[in-house]
Amino acid sequence: MNSIVSKCMNKITDLFYPKICYLCNAPLQENGLCHKCWNKIRFIQDPACKTCGNPFSYDMGESISCGKCIQNKKYYIDYAKSIMKYDINTKKLIMSYKNHNCFYLTNFFANLMNNSIKEWADNVDYIIPIPLHNWRLFWRGYNQTEILTKQLSKIAKISHLRDGLLRTKWTYSQSKFNKAGRKKNMENAFEINYAHENKIKGKNVLILDDVTTTGATLNSAAKVLKDAGVKGVYCITIAKSISF
Incomplete structure (x- = not known):
């Protein structure tokens, strides 16, 4: 019946x-x-830099960082991956999800992310979404990364902290700035939620966001987590701006 x-x-x-x-x-x-x-869809596959996710033109071995990541002493991310190249096709998918309530894409994106982070699954203790400022959340009505984090947590069987990070500074859209401007725009944009401080201290945390361009947003969040005693910071995004 x-x-x-x-x-x-x-x-x-x-x-x-x-x-x-x-x-x-x-x-x-x-x-x-x-x-x-x-x-x-242009999927980003290995070989790639382990810390920023940029693809290499040839195989340089496992767990290798690119020259820029090695030289950057103010880079706080340990591992990063993006599923696909950010272009006209992926932009259409992400903007629909981000701005037009297309929540049917949640499971689609979460499954792709789960396939990408399988090698990390045993090491990651918590997944934390990049938060929106309260005013932006009020205007949009939802945080797409929070929704996606909840679904990925369910599929990957990794605990998530919905409010592990807090947005303490209103920031303009990163698309308005060049690389230096993006970095400055994201300075002091986040703080740790001290209600979870003891949970994450000494743990490995996966930060989730929708798009990576220069990595300024993720790196700003990673610094806050490292300052709070997080052992390792992993990052996963749907798409990344790269040229290939």
Whole structure:
């Protein structure tokens, strides 16, 4: 009886919410991307820098950092990965999720992230989303990274701290600035939530955000966590601005 009801509900759902490609709206049997659009996505794969996630042109060995990361003494991230290149196609997906309440993308992104962090899963103790300032949260109505963190936590079976970091400074959109401006814009933008200070001290934390450009946002958050006694900082984002 339950199976019959379930099948009827699925048919009703498909009638009002048909399964279509997230990019081109072509009809599909299952939610996701059609074959043509899937091939448009430029996935970032190894070999890549372990600390910033930029791909290498050739294999330099496991757990290797690029020259820029080695030289940057004010870089606080230990490991970083992004799933895909940020371009016109991934921008459409992310902006839909970020600004237009397209929550059906949550599971899609979370599963891709889970595949990317499997090698970290046994080492990470908590996942923490990049927070929004309270005014921006009020204006948008939700924090997309918080929603995504909750789903990734469920799939990866890693505890999450929804409010592990707090946004203490209003920041302008990073797209308005060059590299130096982005860094300055994010200075002192975060602080630790002291209600969780003892939980994260000596632990490994995974920070989750949607897009990485210069890495200023993630690095600012990583510094706060390291100052609070976090042992290792891992980062995962949906997409990253790179040239390849």
